[in-house]
Amino acid sequence: MSEITNETSGKGTLANNVNDCGWSHLAQFSVAVENKDPKKSKFSDTLHQFWKKEHDWGWKKFIELPKLQNGFIDKFDSLVFKAQVQVIRECVNRPFRCLDAQYRKELLKVYLKDVEKKFMSFVEEKRIKLMKVMDDKKRWKSLCVFWLGMDHNARLEMSREKMDVILKLVVKHFFIKNEVTSTIVMDFLFYGLKSLEEKWRKLERLASVVARELMISNQIESAMKTLEEVTKKERRNDDKEFALKIKEDETKNERTIDAKEFQALVASLSNDIFVLVKNPMLLLERFVLAPLPEMGSPKLVQVGNVQTQYNMERDEKQLADYGRWALEVVPLSQVYQKLDDEMKKAKHSTNKRRKLALEDDESAAETEDDESAETEDDESADTEEDDDNMTVAQRIKSRKKSGDIENTVGERSRLVADNNVPDLPQKLAYGDETVATTQEETEQKNDENKNSSNEVAAEKEEDDERLKQRKLAIKELALKTEARMLKVMELEDESDFEKLLSSDNRISITGFGSLLSERSARSTFPDLENFRIAKLQGFRRVFAHSAPIFFERGIANPETKEISSLSVEPCEGESLVVTVFEIKSSEIPAFIRRELEFRFLAVVPETLEGKPYTNSAVLCGRYSDEEFFQIRCKGNKEIYFQHYGRFNIEKIWRDDILPCRLYLRHCVLAAKNLGDEAYNNFLDHTFLGDRKTTIREYLSSTGSGIMEEEPPEALKSRYGG
Missing domain, CATH: 2.60.210.10 (Apoptosis, Tumor Necrosis Factor Receptor Associated Protein 2; Chain A)
Structure with missing residues (x-):
């Protein structure tokens, strides 16, 4: 001291x-x-x-x-x-300089907030940088298009990074000598790394168990084929989802993603390689738009050592999660940096090629000019050489011709010079006219040649412009189609439905037929909430579904083929007015059983003003008979019979059937009750199985009288609109 x-x-x-x-x-x-x-x-x-x-x-x-x-x-x-x-001490195999557990716990009581702040500021810094890139719409779209244009192997290579590269970057950022919290931060980065490794080990163990079971049952080849198909499908779905993001131009609040998505696994760690688990561009967008977890842990409750210990473990677990997120953010930002660098290189190469091509064109043009000049010189030299080789007789003959020409010119000159000739003005005029005519003809020919050349150039330019516009139109249509497809995600089982649940454990349902009626919807879902009108882009309604419920209720007419209910199918350029409402998650299994023959799709409806909803909604789309039998009925004829066979329905999806009369009346009335926009949309955007005849046309011809029919007393409530 x-x-x-x-x-x-x-x-x-x-x-x-x-x-x-x-x-x-x-x-x-x-x-x-x-x-x-x-x-x-x-x-x-x-x-x-x-x-x-x-x-x-x-x-x-x-x-x-x-x-x-x-x-x-x-x-x-x-x-x-x-x-x-x-x-x-530094260890080669352990880049994080960590503390003993007890020492760390003591320091964490004092420096917890500081450590949290370090992690969160790091993540926020990366987010802000990427947000600026995304705010530059032109630059972000260029990056997206460039990514979509890369082949799969190039994308895969770009989505990977060696572990030692990532760890060096992380340590360099977080470890500041002489700063007390540095070692605590290193501790939680270490545990974050262990968390990633453990998750991967669990997946590998699970995969080995599954593989062993498949080998025992001789299903390994089919399983590998299925896995390959699923992987390709996921990759295509990611590209489709990403293509939609390119076309979107919404505010950040509208595109905000649930915080749970930020906490999901972003990268896995295998064989000392960080690998991003999904399409990096989608991960980047989710990372930027998802809200960060709230900073600050709950205050320690001083109720004995047990509660304090519990809170300390919870805080440590939270900081370990922060460490994992920090480790995942680095490879994510590295992907952006590599992609940006590659795009710049590609642009530089393209510009260089264009410059070289332009120089080659100019060089070729100069060569042509030189060759033309050489040709003229050669012709002149040949002429002189011919003159030298001419005989005396040929020379005399040539001179005689020249003399005749000179005499003609001389006479004309004398004629012009002789002022005493009475007819001089007339002859002069005639001479001028002849000269003028010759000049005019020459100029006219030049103009014609010039105009012809201009017309050819104009036609070529017009053709090029038309071709350019056509290519742009095709590209735009392809993007629109791809974007529309991306908005649609198939829900294959109950777990897929659960992904769409809102924070209050509800899921949105889209109504396009009988569910346009709130009364009808409530008869099926008594506890539904927030019934409202919406728009759905890229779909049309079609009467092409054989409905067994109409047979059960006695309102189907097999003789006239009036047995169809509504289904929807994708159609570019179409737009439907639909209803959307929320049901409890506990009602999902019953909903799936009731609509078993449909394809369940997750779609993004819009308000009538065109603003997309935050949450996706479930839509029952057209399925196929083959898929229904193989997937829903598991290839079992007994199951199919219970659903359809007992009603003599051999084919579910048909284009030659007509609407069930009471059902059609009910749907039209339900649409009318929603207002003029919904009513007119239903009449003009709902088709028979031919996909040509609208319901408005059908009701005014073959289906006239349907709207005047009344349902049986027992069904008035259900089919009353």
């Missing part, structure tokens, strides 16, 4: 500092001077990289001298100091 003015300093010193070379390492240590009241004890922590010959380190101003009288000096007039030291 030593005194400096009014302060007490404290230092740790090595006894044999000359021979001990261990202090060339990093050390973290804490020093405390005890007070009679433990809560008033004075603590100080530090992290220090000692020099090779440095033998002590400490605080020049540890505590003010007057404060020592406030309970720090014991009855023996002594100060009690406690010190805790940990030397942190």
Whole structure:
């Protein structure tokens, strides 16, 4: 101890500092001077990289001298100091310089908020950087299009990064020498890494168990084929989903994703390689748009040691999650950086090729000019050579011709010069007219040639423009179709439905037929909420579904083929007015059983003003007989018979059937009750099985009289609109 003015300093010193070379390492240590009241004890922590010959380190101003009288000096007039030291050695196989568990727990009580802030500020910094890129619509779209244009192997390579590269970047950012919290941060990065490794090990163990079972049952080949198909399907779905993102131009609030998606696994760790688990561009967008977890852990409740211990473990687990997120964010941002670099290289190469092509064209043009000039020189030289080789007779003959020409010109000159000739004005006029005519003809020919050349150039330019417009139209149509397909995701089992659940454990249902009626919807879902009108883009209604329920209720007419209910199918350019409402998650199994013959789709409805909903909704779309029998009936004829066979329905999806009369009347009335827009949309965007005849046309011809029919008394409530 030593005194400096009014302060007490404290230092740790090595006894044999000359021979001990261990202090060339990093050390973290804490020093405390005890007070009679433990809560008033004075603590100080530090992290220090000692020099090779440095033998002590400490605080020049540890505590003010007057404060020592406030309970720090014991009855023996002594100060009690406690010190805790940990030397942190570097390990090649462990890049994170971590603390002992007990030491970490002690420090975490003091520095928890600081550590949380470090992690969150790192993640937020990355998000802001990527958000700026996404806000630049043109740049972001270019990146997206470039990504879609890459082949699968190039994408796969870009989605991977060696573990040591990632860890070096993370350590470089988070480990700051002489900053106490650095080692705590390293601890939780280490546990985050272990979390990723453990998740991958569990998947590998599960895969080995499944593979063993498949080998026992001789199904390994079919399973591998199925897995390959599923992988390709997932990749296609990711591309479709991503193509939609390119076309979207919504506000961030509208595209905000549930926080749960941010917490989902972003990268896996296999064989010392970080691999992103999904399409990196989708992950980037979700990372930017998903809300971050709230900062700050719950306050420790001082109800004995058990509650404190519980809260400490919870805090440590939360920080371990932060560490994992930080590790996942780095490869994610690396993908963006690599993609941006590759796109710049590609643009540079393209520009370079264009420049070279332009230079080649100019060089070729210059070569043609040179060749043309050489040809003219050769012709001139040949002429001179011919003159030299002419005979005397040929020369005389040539001169005679030249003389005749000269005489003609001379006579004309004399004619012009002779002012005493009476017919001179007329002859002059005639001569001028002849000359003028010749000039006009020459100019006319030049103009014609020029116009012809311009017309050809104009036609070529027009053809090029038409071709360009056509290509753009095809590209736009392809993007629209792909975007529309992306909005649709098939729900194959109950777990897929659960992904669409809202925070209050409800799921949205889309009504397009009888469910346009709120009364009808409530008869099926008594506890539904938020019944409202919406729009659905890219679908049309078609009467092409044989409905067994009409046979059960006695309202089907097999003789006239009036047995059909509505289904929907994708159709570019079409738009439906539908209803949307929410049901409880507990009602999902019954809903699936009731609509078993349909394809369950997750779609994104819009408000009537065109604003997309935040949550997806379930839509019952057209299925196929083959899929229904093989998947829903598991290839079992008995199951099919229970659903359809007992009604003599051999084919579910048919284009030669007509609407069930009472059902059609009910749907039309339900649409009418929703307002003019819904009513007219139903009449003009609902078709018979031929996909040509609208319901408006049908009701005014073959189906006339349907709207005047009344349902049986027992069905009036259900089919009353």
